[in-house]
Amino acid sequence: MLTIFWLVLVAIMLVIEIFTLGLTTIWFSLGGVAAAIAAGLNSPLWLQIVLFAGVSVVVMILVRPFAVKVLDKSRAKTNIDELPGQKAEVIETIDNAKGSGTVRLRGVEWMARSVDDTVIEEGKVVLGIEFGSTRIKAVLIDGKHHPIASGSHEWENQLVDGVWTYSIDAIWNGLQDCYQDMKKDVQEKYGVKVTKLAAIGFSAMMHGYMAFDKDDKILVPFRTWRNAITEEASEKLTDLFRYNIPQRWSVAHLYQAILNGEEHVKDICFQTTLAGYIHWMLTGKKVLGVGDASGMFPIDIATGKFDAKMVSQFDEAIADKGYPWKLMDIFPEVLSAGEDAGTLTQEGAKLLDTDGDLEAGVPLCPPEGDAGTGMVATNSVARRTGNVSAGTSVFSMVVLEKELSKVYKELDLVTTPSGDLVAMVHCNNCTSDLNAWVNIFREFAESFGMDVDMNQLYGTLYKKAMEGDANGGNLLAYNYISGENITEMEEGRPLFVRTPNSKFNLANFMRVNLYSALASLKIGMDLLLKEEKVAVDKLLGHGGLFKTKGVGQQILADAVDTPISVMETAGEGGAWGIAVLAAYLIHNNGKNLGDYLNEEVFAGQEGSELNPNQEGVKGFDEFIRIYKEGLPIERTAVNSMKL
16 A cells, blocks of 8 residues: 555656656655655555655755756756846836836847836946046946946056056956946846947046057056156246146146157157047047046137147247157047047947947047046036045136136146136145055954954044044144145155144044145145135035045035035046036037036935034144145155155
8 A cells, every 4th residue: 555655656746847847856756666665565664754755865966966957958948047147128218116117138028127126228328437546436327317336446556667657457457347347236236238338438537648659559658647757847838838737737748758858759649648548449539528638738718629829839849859740649639528529439349348248339428537527426517616526636626707817836727528617726645645544543453353344444533533623733744645746745755743742642643634635735725715716606525535424524614614515426426427428428408518417417406515613724724834834844754765
């Protein structure tokens, strides 16, 4: 009787396996055969059960993995089995709230839903990528300018033979890794691959020197904005043009190379910025957004192009050198926001997406500098508005109503991405030394076996700073990792200085290091706001310094004695800003950039505003007095401590 029972069980298991092909029940049928044999030999029931269970489990463990592989190779996947990891094109807006969403996969249309309720619009996702000093970031936005995915790549500049640089390999490896990270984010969130984009924009740190020969090879390593090695060129060009030409400007680097008699200069066929280089390689177009271009050479506000008079003056100044080029032969074409800047080529698509998934033909907006994208990210492109970007470097941008009364070496005159005149205070150093001190505290905590959350550590130390004395307790810090043009330091030596009578405690230590991060900026802003009496209706902050709510924002408000606002969208930074400029390229409908931002991007958004604290204003003023008086200490360190 028991034999029949086991055989019936075997039959049932086999029938189930035939209909499911799941390699699940067949093992129990084998166990049933073993139990049936034992029953036929009149073995006790307990032994039959043990044999059934033991044989089923052992065979399933030993044989099933191999059988699954064989079966997978022998049958074609169908329907849902093949969907994970495959390319899909969104052909109907995916909106969970409306119950809509369709994708096309291998010629078949499938219903689609977002895993996190994000609305994904067909043909409207736009990509922005920005090369920051320490991070390359990609942001993908939807048709409403909302970020829906992101990617990043950490990198650092290198001091090579006394020059701050990034290698060409580091640039491309970083870009490709950043793009892959963004693709991964999209795959994890939405289960689709990125194959088609509506538009792309690239931005990067401004200024610097990238010169290429007739074979498109870089002639000398990329000289970044961080280098303060063009003092002679800067002074001579400023005198020639009667227009401030800072050391970091591209034309200053070019002229310094000429003054130095560098052999490569005669071979230059093209000179551009980092953003311009990336754009050129991906589109074949030698163009540059006017905001970024204004950090290469002065712009004529009336024409939106390089100033023709100054171009002629430059060409005349170097005429005796006998170079086979004139300035406009080697400089990029200048474009304003919204103008056609070319499309992604087949070769460019492969450079950006090494997987080969991205389709060519995507329109690109004019490549821009980080200053311009920061203005977009903070809706600060209109006159009487401004923003402060505080990260590795710090700079302010204030859109002017008129030209300044005279030339200031501390103030750059650049433009918005649409070509309006901007006064820029640019300082090479901001948070790098501050970050180094925070890392010391991290190492201290880890030495005690503590697992440190860096966001919490930054937040704790920053908030501690607000408990310090308004003047920082008569402590003094110079955050000069590199040279600082505002204070005429060609090199940097980070310093912390105190007297025996200084109030040396953690709160004051952190407060002074935050003050130091903005000290050079304050020197420049005092010229703009106090001497030139420039009116500013709103000033917005963005960047890493403002991540801890109410700290960096308050310190800046006290530094410039002006209300400071921080907007949530500003946290996305320049990558989001250049994505918005790319969206503007295809959706502007004839609107100027300011109206587009107000009506289409920032409508209904309000930033959190902090007013200056008068005690803090007085305290920062007292600190800056000590800071200026102590500059000879920094000079001595530069002269005494050779790199």
